[in-house]
Amino acid sequence: MRIAVLGSKGQLGRDLVPRLPGDVVPLTRSDLDLANPETIAPAVDRVRPAVVVNCAAYNFVDRAESEQEEAFAANAWGLRELARVCRLAGAKLVHVSTDYVFGIDEARDTPFGEDDAPGPVSVYGLSKLCGEFVVRAASPRNLVVRTCGLYGVWGSGGKGGNFVETMLRVAGQGKPLKVVADQRCTPTYTADLAVAMADMIRRDASGLVHATSGGDCSWHEFAAEIFSQTDTAADLTAIASEQFAAAARRPKYSVLSGAKLATLGVTPLRPWRDALAAYLAERGTKR
Numbered sequence: 555m556r557i558a559v560l561g562s563k564g565q566l567g568r569d570l571v572p573r574l575p576g577d578v579v580p581l582t583r584s585d586l587d588l589a590n591p592e593t594i595a596p597a598v599d600r601v602r603p604a605v606v607v608n609c610a611a612y613n614f615v616d617r618a619e620s621e622q623e624e625a626f627a628a629n630a631w632g633l634r635e636l637a638r639v640c641r642l643a644g645a646k647l648v649h650v651s652t653d654y655v656f657g658i659d660e661a662r663d664t665p666f667g668e669d670d671a672p673g674p675v676s677v678y679g680l681s682k683l684c685g686e687f688v689v690r691a692a693s694p695r696n697l698v699v700r701t702c703g704l705y706g707v708w709g710s711g712g713k714g715g716n717f718v719e720t721m722l723r724v725a726g727q728g729k730p731l732k733v734v735a736d737q738r739c740t741p742t743y744t745a746d747l748a749v750a751m752a753d754m755i756r757r758d759a760s761g762l763v764h765a766t767s768g769g770d771c772s773w774h775e776f777a778a779e780i781f782s783q784t785d786t787a788a789d790l791t792a793i794a795s796e797q798f799a800a801a802a803r804r805p806k807y808s809v810l811s812g813a814k815l816a817t818l819g820v821t822p823l824r825p826w827r828d829a830l831a832a833y834l835a836e837r838g839t840k841r
Contacts, residue, residue, distance in 0.1 A: 555576035555577065555604045556577040556578075556601065556605075557577070557578050557605045557606075558579045559578060559607045559609060560581050560606065561582075561609035561610030562581055562582060564610070565704060565705070565706035565709055566609045566704055567580070567609040569745045569748040570607065570744075576604075581597065587632075588629075590632070591631070591635040594635050594636050595639045602643070603643075603645050605645060606640050607648045607650075608636065611628060611650070611685075612627070615802045618677040618681065618802065619676065619677050619801045619802050626681045629682050629685045633689060634692075637691075638692060641692050648696070648755060650751075651682050651683075651685065651701075652679070653702040654676060654678060655700065656670075656673060656808045657679060657804065657807075666764070666811060676803050677802065697759055697761065697762075698761070699747075699754070700763070701764075702742050705717055705741060706743065706745060707744075707745075707836050708744075718780055722784065725786050731788055732792075733792065734792075734794065734795050734798050734804075735772045735775070736794050737773055737806055739805070739807075740766040740771070740809055740810065740826055741771070741776050741830075742766045743830070745833070745836070746824060747765055749821075750820055750821070750822075753821070754818065757819055757820065763814055764810035764815075765823060766810050766812060768823060768825040769827070770826075776826070779830060783827075783831055783834055
């Protein structure tokens with residue numbers, strides 16, 4: 555089985571490629587750019603994959619508020635063309651989405667299942683939700699995997715790292731840190747997600763599946779745990795979302811239920827604290 559991976563140089567893609575079965579073909583933006591649909595059909599025709607995994611996206615949440623065309627070009631319209639090309643080529647499309655498709659229900663305090671109605675509160679979240687729709691509409695064979703707050707040893711190239719690295723860098727500079735305490739989610743280690751996704755692909759899973767680390771926390775709690783596990787002294791203060799003054803709204807609660815994984819025969823991801831410890835050990839800062 556030949557599997558093409560878009561976004562293969564990103565933090566999830568780089569963890570996923572070595573874990574996939576069969577003949578894996580890593581693709582970068584120079585091979586196939588979702589924002590330029592004319593590049594899609596030639597790349598798929600050249601590779602002739604049985605499965606295409608899309609780890610690529612426009613993921614600048616705040617910039618998307620003023621770059622709506624760019625966000626939708628990659629996350630929705632380019633993805634629509636990819637889904638069309640995959641259907642015509644007989645290839646299954648596996649697409650990575652986000653917890654940011656939720657957020658409109660601010661009273662929510664229990665994990666979202668796959669059957670719960672989405673309701674994004676940002677341009678980024680809306681563009682990703684549109685992408686989900688076009689992937690699932692193209693073929694019942696396709697698979698959408700929603701996840702949350704990714705961090706991995708390779709870091710996000712476009713964002714210059716990840717949340718863990720940002721916290722450790724700023725704390726190491728002796729600067730104060732103000733982190734939101736009223737947004738609950740589940741930061742997820744890319745290596746763990748890659749294992750689960752590879753298993754889903756082996757099992758030919760389809761439809762919509764939630765996959766995050768176990769449990770939930772606020773970003774402030776996550777930051778505190780980072781400093782605790784690395785014995786890092788930090789001037790950390792909890793703040794409300796309104797004090798952060800970001801351009802885009804974030805969900806106050808976007809915890810995803812991973813219960814469906816077990817019904818597919820896929821091992822649920824480990825709890826977020828254990829995942830963080832594994833990440834820190836892999837990057838060599840665990841003491």
